[in-house]
Amino acid sequence: MTLFEAKNLFIEAWGSISSQWGINKTMAQVHALLMISMEEMSTEDIMEKLSVSRGNANMNLRDLINWGLVRKVFKPGERREFFVAEKDVWKIAKQIAKIRKAKELDPVIKLLEQLKDIDVTQEGEDGKQFYKLIVDVHRLTLNLDKLMEAILKADESWFWDRVLKLLVR
Amino acid sequence: MTLFEAKNLFIEAWGSISSQWGINKTMAQVHALLMISMEEMSTEDIMEKLSVSRGNANMNLRDLINWGLVRKVFKPGERREFFVAEKDVWKIAKQIAKIRKAKELDPVIKLLEQLKDIDVTQEGEDGKQFYKLIVDVHRLTLNLDKLMEAILKADESWFWDRVLKLLVR
DNA sequence: TTAAACTTTCAATATTTTCTGAAAATTATG
């Protein structure tokens, strides 16, 4: 496999896999493209390489910027904007963890905290069982949340050294 | 908030949040409903409670069974099938982790292993940078994979004791 | 200024995903 083929495969496959990650295909492909390109790219470059419209490219670049995975750069003498992706894989992972925590975990915790308000004393077995479920899920999500927070603060080698030594004997 | 209200809120909210989890609404609601119900439920019961069609109920129940989160039970003297959900939250979490690992992580690892085949010696700086990205992402996903495997084997309190003591001082 | 270069927006369209409901298949019962 040549480098060219490998890069194309990477972009294509990243786009397909993204559907499993709840991320839209163009966004994943733009990200893949920017991660593997040496040079900053213009909107035009991206549109051409991925065969997508200007609107689509623009919107997904904006999302990637909001996710903190891509940033704009200005080239001296150039009027248009260029884009580059963060290349440090640990930083990328932390950024994604942060976003996913906010989207997937925080709303659950918020819901569970509301639900703990029920007056469980008034109800029978049924109420107790429901309350236990809520409390259990709440405890679990809080723990996951703490784990995520720890990841966000951690240095890569420190984190994996600890985790793997202690869990995977 | 009464128990009744709380249960309805839980089902409704679980359905909304599920979109962030890449899970379809009905599936999440059926799961929520079964998790909080004391009694096993028939397809008919579920259709009525959630206002969904027979086909939809049937298909999502099958998916939940395939995910290992729900099982069929047979009642003596009853012809039709009834369904119950696993109630142990740690078991549920492990099951979900297992599925997500298979859907989100394993395909990435497979891709990266293919991509490591490129003949990097032939290429310049560009090839080196690409290779580094592949290797870095590969290492990270393998580590995540090991973490997931550890979770799958672990006992809940043991797992959180270790993780939280070591990461969150 | 103003006009060209470039970016953003958004209504219309296309695509993908989910849901319905009736028909087909399966299973149990007399």
Next chain:
DNA sequence: CATAATTTTCAGAAAATATTGAAAGTTTAA
């Protein structure tokens, strides 16, 4: 068996999501 009860399938409808492309908006520089 035959028939009634129940489950499964699946083509088409509906809903949700993603994409286009052209118009509107913004910025730069002559």
